[in-house]
Amino acid sequence: MPFTNDSGRPLHADFAIEAEGDGLSLVLASSSGRAAGRDVRNPDYREALELLLRRLGDRRAVVSEVLVDSLRTQQRNLPEEERRLVREPLRLAPGTDFLALRRQLTRAQRRIGQSEGATTAGNGTRRIRLRLEIPEYGPQDAARLQRELERPQIDVVWPAGRVDVADELRVRIGEQLPGGGHIVAVPAGAVVVETAGGRVEVPVGDVQVRLDRFTRTGTAPVEDVVGALVAVAAGAGVEDGRAVRTPLKRTVRQFAELDGRVTAKYRKEQGALRSLLVGDDEVAPCALCGRPFPVEFLVAAHVKKRQVATDDERQDLENIAMLACSFGCDKLFELGYVTVGEDGAVLTASTGGPLDLHLELLRGRVTESLHDGSAPYFRWHRENVFRG
Structure with missing residues (x-):
């Protein structure tokens, strides 16, 4: 080279x-x-x-x-x-x-x-x-x-505070791991991975320690499931059995290729979901906070992660998605800070920080998105993503 x-x-x-x-x-x-x-x-x-x-x-x-x-x-x-x-x-x-x-x-x-x-x-x-x-x-x-x-380098810029590995992995449920297997759930305090030998549950703390080390050094061994999770959470490349910062040119080429293969198909599905959930309305309520928003500020959010849903579940457009606002509810649900209980009430997970003030406004609110058809998907979210 x-x-x-x-x-x-x-x-x-x-x-x-x-x-x-x-x-x-x-x-x-x-x-x-x-x-x-x-x-x-x-x-x-x-x-x-x-x-x-x-x-x-x-x-x-x-x-x-x-x-x-x-x-x-x-x-x-x-x-x-x-x-x-x-x-x-x-x-x-x-x-x-x-x-x-x-x-x-x-x-x-x-x-x-x-x-x-x-x-x-x-x-x-x-x-x-x-x-x-x-x-x-x-x-x-x-x-x-x-x-x-x-080779050319890429600057990996991490937030000033600590990177929360649970957040990083929750948005990657369904992604393949280096060496095989994929993430199937990130409940409170653990990451569940499906491997060729069966399901493995890994403490989030073990992955956090290694991710912290990776952010300091830019390299980490990928010798077990924990190392593979670090590589995925960091968006790192894997070479010679180690997670490394990926060169800029190769990264751009890889993302461009993925965007060409996946985005158009996903947007088509997203459009069908929005049409089904919103119809011809110009304003609709968020399923979690209940506030009405112009439709451009609402996301047709999958209750069960699209990456781990079966083909039949992905086709179940009437039940697998809900409208969530882009002013926080969509992200809170995706990261497991909120979910919907069996009675339709919004459940929240305490963070011990200022976010709790906002979560308190959502706690206990009853959503109309829970019904017989959507109940299995909300159950999946409670068991596999919710932090509470």
Whole structure:
């Protein structure tokens, strides 16, 4: 795979990730101009070095040492102490000034191996070796890190607060997991997964711990059901048995393909549901809060997740859906904060926060959407999505 910048332009600069002792090293080949019998070599050295430092910063790498590793210094048997470019470990992070750091490293190279009395500065684009310490990467991960550093990156932006894994998984009920199986339910405190060996119930807390770690490091092992759930909740790609941040270009292509295959069919069904539930009315009530809204602010919400409904259930348009407003009720129902009880009364789950004030307005209100035909679907929602 070619080494490219974040715009997808190939960079002419060779580098390699090597296993070294208990860690990893990045070796960047030298750059030079045209000479007799030789073309320009690695002309994008400076851009490549800055980009590699930035991509290492995304992984919170610590550069323990940076050494000039050129053939000339090897032939002269210069000790490492005389080839060092930094005196303290470099702790990289997304906020690091990578341009200034790159300039520091290229300037420092010019002094290495200079003869006494030299009047001109030496080469600032030599072969260098960066010894690395990266969370959750070891010597066995050299090939994986090489591939990750070669390709464009995507910035994964998480909310300022903690990502609630239960919320992320509830909206993904029915999705396939890496390695097989799919999510069938997310009741309070658990995630139920259908696998080839049967149903497995996983504590939400176990998935939350690993998701929190993924948001810090950008990578996590997918070695069991919990790891697979983390990959799905984070929207991550899976490579070599690990969840990783997915490159931007591939992500865009994948989503465009899915949109072309699925959206048109789903919108056609959504239109049929809205027509059935609303008719020719311009205003209709939300099934949960009861307030009337113009129809453009109402969603034909599936009571039972469309992804896990059977073909017969999906065709049961009169019973499987209800109108929910886009001012909160649709999302609250989707995430399991509200549901409908056997008597048609709205049930709510306490959050222990400011959302409870809004939920109190919904609690106990009787909806007309519960009837004999819809009762099985509301029962499914109570048992598989509701947090209460």
